[in-house]
Amino acid sequence: MKYNSVFDIIGPVMIGPSSSHTAGAARIGKAARNLFGEEPKWARIHLYESFAKTYKGHGTDFALVGGLLGYETDDTRMNQALVTAKEKNIDVQFIEDSAAVDHPNTARLVIGNDTDQIELVGISIGGGKVEITELNGFELRLSGNHPAILIMHNDRYGAIASVTKILAKNEINIGHMEVNRKDVGKEALMVIEVDQNVEDTILKELESADHIIQISKIVS
Amino acid sequence: MFRNAAELVEMAEKEDVLISEIMIRQEMEVKDKSREEVYSEMEKNLEVMEKAVEDSLKGVESVTGLTGGDAVLIQNYMKEKTPLSGNLLMDAVSKAMGTNEVNAAMGTICATPTAGSAGCVPGTLFAVKNQLNPTREQMIRYLFTSGAFGFVVANNSFISGAAGGCQAEVGSAGAMASAAIVEMAGGTPQQSAEAFAMTLKNMLGLVCDPVAGLVEVPCVKRNAGGSSLAIVSADMALAGVTSRIPCDEVIGAMYRIGKQMPSSLRETGEGGLADTPTGRLLKEKIFGMSV
Numbered sequence: 334m335k336y337n338s339v340f341d342i343i344g345p346v347m348i349g350p351s352s353s354h355t356a357g358a359a360r361i362g363k364a365a366r367n368l369f370g371e372e373p374k375w376a377r378i379h380l381y382e383s384f385a386k387t388y389k390g391h392g393t394d395f396a397l398v399g400g401l402l403g404y405e406t407d408d409t410r411m412n413q414a415l416v417t418a419k420e421k422n423i424d425v426q427f428i429e430d431s432a433a434v435d436h437p438n439t440a441r442l443v444i445g446n447d448t449d450q451i452e453l454v455g456i457s458i459g460g461g462k463v464e465i466t467e468l469n470g471f472e473l474r475l476s477g478n479h480p481a482i483l484i485m486h487n488d489r490y491g492a493i494a495s496v497t498k499i500l501a502k503n504e505i506n507i508g509h510m511e512v513n514r515k516d517v518g519k520e521a522l523m524v525i526e527v528d529q530n531v532e533d534t535i536l537k538e539l540e541s542a543d544h545i546i547q548i549s550k551i552v553s
Numbered sequence: 554m555f556r557n558a559a560e561l562v563e564m565a566e567k568e569d570v571l572i573s574e575i576m577i578r579q580e581m582e583v584k585d586k587s588r589e590e591v592y593s594e595m596e597k598n599l600e601v602m603e604k605a606v607e608d609s610l611k612g613v614e615s616v617t618g619l620t621g622g623d624a625v626l627i628q629n630y631m632k633e634k635t636p637l638s639g640n641l642l643m644d645a646v647s648k649a650m651g652t653n654e655v656n657a658a659m660g661t662i663c664a665t666p667t668a669g670s671a672g673c674v675p676g677t678l679f680a681v682k683n684q685l686n687p688t689r690e691q692m693i694r695y696l697f698t699s700g701a702f703g704f705v706v707a708n709n710s711f712i713s714g715a716a717g718g719c720q721a722e723v724g725s726a727g728a729m730a731s732a733a734i735v736e737m738a739g740g741t742p743q744q745s746a747e748a749f750a751m752t753l754k755n756m757l758g759l760v761c762d763p764v765a766g767l768v769e770v771p772c773v774k775r776n777a778g779g780s781s782l783a784i785v786s787a788d789m790a791l792a793g794v795t796s797r798i799p800c801d802e803v804i805g806a807m808y809r810i811g812k813q814m815p816s817s818l819r820e821t822g823e824g825g826l827a828d829t830p831t832g833r834l835l836k837e838k839i840f841g842m843s844v
Contacts, residue, residue, distance in 0.1 A: 334556070339700035339704060340595075344663055346597070346598060352669070437816065459715075
């Protein structure tokens with residue numbers, strides 16, 4: 334089921350005016366920041382359909398950037414996020430994109446700094462709830478409701494087992510897991526939703542496991 | 554876990570508890586939290602709702618000036634005259650609109666189930682409260698009952714205007730409020746489902762056509778419609794009136810209607826009221842000025 338908590342329905346507490354276009358947008362921005370691991374220096378944000386048509390009126394622009402700055406949905410600094418980003422010299426660009434998408438509230442964020450960048454697609458499905466549907470070209474389905482770890486790895490035998498073994502050893506239960514690869518033997522992505530936040534020491538251990546390229550996490 | 558309204562009602566009847574109790578137990582199980590934790594989280598939401606209504610009655614205005622101040626007008630009218638539709642109903646309308654005026658002014662609100670439809674649940678709660686004199690616990694339960702039905706809609710249909718039109722937002726919100734009013738007034742779980750169905754039936758087909766794409770016109774006044782319908786349907790259900798089409802089938806109809814709605818009527822600000830001469834003029838005026 335898409336929604337599993339009563340607080341998805343009665344909530345979130347948020348700065349108006351729109352749960353999907355403001356609160357949801359902030360959550361997509363925050364997820365992008367979490368996945369990137371730090372505050373980006375620049376962001377190119379593509380908006381589609383309803384997001385593209387109404388983003389100025391709904392504050393979707395400042396909310397996405399508020400999320401990139403690490404704000405929660407009820408942060409009162411939200412409507413000043415564009416100004417704050419400018420003061421911090423974060424280069425933000427919005428692109429109204431007319432490409433066809435599956436969901437009317439879709440944003441594609443390419444964010445980065447001088448050396449690294451990530452690209453992800455987020456959809457805002459209503460009531461402030463969001464899903465990340467694409468990361469660096471990999472399709473996935475990440476709600477952001479649970480803590481999660483995302484592991485880029487090489488498509489080799491044993492890669493998944495080495496990760497799950499470390500999680501088991503640290504008594505971390507896996508709630509949902511999916512594995513996706515670009516091609517046989519090439520880069521692959523493991524998405525693991527867990528019940529509790531994963532400590533940095535465990536992430537370090539995972540990083541040193543066989544065939545692992547990069548790890549990021551989402552704190553719920 | 555209940556998947557639809559029929560299962561929700563059946564669970565409540567079988568265990569001889571309120572709908573709110575089923576929702577509370579499920580939340581405790583899903584989130585592995587204690588009753589106190591779940592309760593206090595909901596109480597925080599209730600406090601945000603109370604504060605938003607309080608703020609609105611001091612008078613607010615949105616950045617564009619399109620909305621704000623109507624909640625106060627209605628309260629003043631109630632002091633000076635006897636509203637034809639009754640004090641309780643107009644009080645709900647005033648507080649529902651007030652909540653959405655605060656939302657449009659980028660104030661802090663609690664989405665129920667969305668921000669654009671955030672007025673119906675608290676608006677009716679704070680109005681019905683004056684007649685039913687609920688305990689604090691019953692007020693918190695009101696939100697769990699609303700949430701239980703909202704949960705069913707969200708998982709079987711949609712709750713966003715961009716996905717399914719305003720029927721999915723204010724339609725769901727008003728229907729959720731009806732179900733909660735019935736429980737607070739001492740009705741049965743089945744009567745809650747009947748009230749929900751009757752409100753949603755009257756909201757089917759409602760499009761999402763915000764002027765200039767803003768959550769202001771007609772959103773604020775649609776919350777007035779949603780909250781008044783919520784009270785009327787609750788009264789009908791408490792009187793013993795039932796919906797000929799069962800609750801879950803009404804939700805299914807809402808889903809299919811939403812799927813058939815063109816994108817111009819799903820929160821793109823392109824059709825309906827947004828596309829009237831005045832709607833277009835307002836858009837030009839607002840964005841000519843502020844962007």
